[in-house]
Amino acid sequence: MVRVVLPLLTVAACSVAADQTKIHPRLLRELAVAAGANIVVEFKGRADEVLAKAGPESTTSLAEHVYSTLQAHADVSQAAALHILRNDKLESASTLKPTSLWITNSLYIPGATQAVADALAKLPEVLAVRHEDVLTLDLPTVVDAATNVTAEWGVAKTQAPLVWAEGFTGAGVVVGSIDTGVRGTHEALRSNFRALHGWYDPTAQLAEPSDTHGHGSHTLGSAVGGLGVGVAPDAKWIACRGCPGGSCPESALVACAQFMVCPTDVHGANPRCDLKPHVVTNSWGSTVDWPFKKAIVDAWRAAGILPVFSIGNSGPSCSSVGYPGGYANVIGVGATDDADALGYFSSKGPTADGRMKPDLSAPGVRVTSCGATGDAAYVSMSGTSMAAPHVAGAIALLISAKPGISYDEVYMLLTTTAETKSLANDASTCGGLPGTAYPNNNFGHGRLDILGAIEKLVAKPAC
Structure with missing residues (x-):
């Protein structure tokens, strides 16, 4: 259900400039004074949009259809971000333990640094990088x-x-x-x-x-x-x-x-x-x-x-x-x-x-x-x-x-x-x-x- 993806230190870092407009101002303030923060990375494709595009379920149950459709979409849309998080040149990559959340198409990354936020904000499929909300x-x-x-x-x-x-x-x-x-x-x-x-x-x-x-x-x-x-x-x-x-x-x-x-x-x-x-x-x-x-x-x-x-x-x-x-x-x-x-x-x-x-x-x-x-x-x-x-x-x-x-x-x-x-x-x-x-x-x-x-x-x- 909840996928914890352990980083593999193999891939070169992306050189595209970070789009800091994607990084929430509160997170920027937090990272300016702290070494790291618990962050959430939001990706394109809301649940209702993805399910509507996939069409009605066939032989599966409603819940199985929702699960398989949203999980598959998350796997594709989050692939590049997980690729970056396995980068041996990315500061603190070896300690990151991102969790993939398919129902919201997001990644939860505890203890992420400014470098991590910047790297993920470069990706076109990323909508926002922000602090984890605590309700x-x-x-x-x-x-x-x-x-x-x-x-x-x-x-x-x-x-x-x-x-x-x-x-x-x-x-x-x-x-x-x-x-x-x-x-x-x-x-x-x-x-x-x-x-x-x-x-x-x-x-x-x-x-x-x-x-x-x-x-x-x-x-x-x-x-x-x-x-x-x-x-x-x-x-x-x-x-x-x-x-x-x-x-x-x-x-x-x-x-x-x-x-x-x-x-x-x-x-x-x-x-x-x-x-x-x-x-x-x-x-x-x-x-x-x-x-x-x-x-x-x-x-x-x-x-x-x-x-x-x-x-x-x-x-x-x-x-x-x-x-x-x-x-x-x-x-x-x-x-x-x-x-x-x-x-x-x-x-x-x-x-x-x-x-x-x-x-x-x-x-x-x-x-x-x-x-x-x-x-x-x-x-x-x-x-x-x-x-x-x-x-x-x-x-x-x-x-x-x-x-x-x-x-x-x-x-x-x-x-x-x-x-x-x-x-x-x-x-x-x-x-x-x-x-x-x-x-x-x-x-x-x-x-x-x-x-x-x-x-x-x-x-x-x-x-």
């Missing part, structure tokens, strides 16, 4: 520890237990998570871990699901946890540790995004595209719209994966949405409390190009879910991070009711059945949409009501 989780407020969890309020508010009573519990569905990791031995999560190609840690290479931070265990618990904490308790889960320690290096996030398209073993080898998840819950992002974020979600959508993202905790001001949650081809989720009021921190639309966001809101204030300090630990947190997994779990219930359901139908069902009557209207008018009418840039289409969505899905036409 943040939509960090929650930890309210307090919790005990005796039998019916978490957010699960009840979305009416998930009534959906379970109809026989739809998420069975047969796989939910992916990119976060700080997961306490895989937690009592509410251990029974539905899909061990086969179910865990990857691109940074520390830990062989078993682990979470030293707590954010990832909490979010995944809200999606698929048992014992009353999760929306889809019979769904299986897989996870990738893209945010070790609470921050999310671009290289780790992209490696995890690739893992979701074609899950690997714990060493990042032996990809199995047939084991991809149906839906991925994500509680990370930033207000900066770096191209790699769009490449990830474009590839996921092409692979048939449904992406769910928290919208961010930068509210209450308008136009405070984060990305990827702000993209048109993902479900971006805001947060509500137990009185159906909007969380004060929940980011609001519109997006920079004027689109309405969030798409939907869900429980995200004082939500109780799995803790990472013990196998029976629970903790209450607040944030849009907590809201997104409720929607991911709801999607798992929809898929269990209708295997093969499309993104468009899922989106329609969730947004047209969202609860609005009980909401404590937000008076803000953002992007010209008053907070008292729906949809709007505060709650989106309303608060998640999975029972309403299921009933609309399974309703029999009138005779």
Whole structure:
């Protein structure tokens, strides 16, 4: 999956003058005062463009088609850059360990020098040479520890237990998570871990699901946890540790995004595209719209994966949405409390190009879910991070009711059945949409009501 290319010191350096307009100003400033920096080299050919040019898949699965097409394109477009990085005259070439990332058509090079950046900027196929971005989780407020969890309020508010009573519990569905990791031995999560190609840690290479931070265990618990904490308790889960320690290096996030398209073993080898998840819950992002974020979600959508993202905790001001949650081809989720009021921190639309966001809101204030300090630990947190997994779990219930359901139908069902009557209207008018009418840039289409969505899905036409 993630290719680490070891330099071979054999080739002469390129003599073409470096195009420093391709080198990001921030990186130039960093390299002016430091011996090296972690850099990302972007190449021509976005995921959506490459896949469109390749045409539809033939006998392969959607995920296999995405993987093989983007991997082949990356191999060709990155060849000259890797050729340069094997140069015996290039300063520090012997210590470079570039990682090829096919889903974003980029190279990640830790500890690169100015000479490395200059050499790569000469190549016509290189779009940009920049610093590695480090994103943040939509960090929650930890309210307090919790005990005796039998019916978490957010699960009840979305009416998930009534959906379970109809026989739809998420069975047969796989939910992916990119976060700080997961306490895989937690009592509410251990029974539905899909061990086969179910865990990857691109940074520390830990062989078993682990979470030293707590954010990832909490979010995944809200999606698929048992014992009353999760929306889809019979769904299986897989996870990738893209945010070790609470921050999310671009290289780790992209490696995890690739893992979701074609899950690997714990060493990042032996990809199995047939084991991809149906839906991925994500509680990370930033207000900066770096191209790699769009490449990830474009590839996921092409692979048939449904992406769910928290919208961010930068509210209450308008136009405070984060990305990827702000993209048109993902479900971006805001947060509500137990009185159906909007969380004060929940980011609001519109997006920079004027689109309405969030798409939907869900429980995200004082939500109780799995803790990472013990196998029976629970903790209450607040944030849009907590809201997104409720929607991911709801999607798992929809898929269990209708295997093969499309993104468009899922989106329609969730947004047209969202609860609005009980909401404590937000008076803000953002992007010209008053907070008292729906949809709007505060709650989106309303608060998640999975029972309403299921009933609309399974309703029999009138005779």
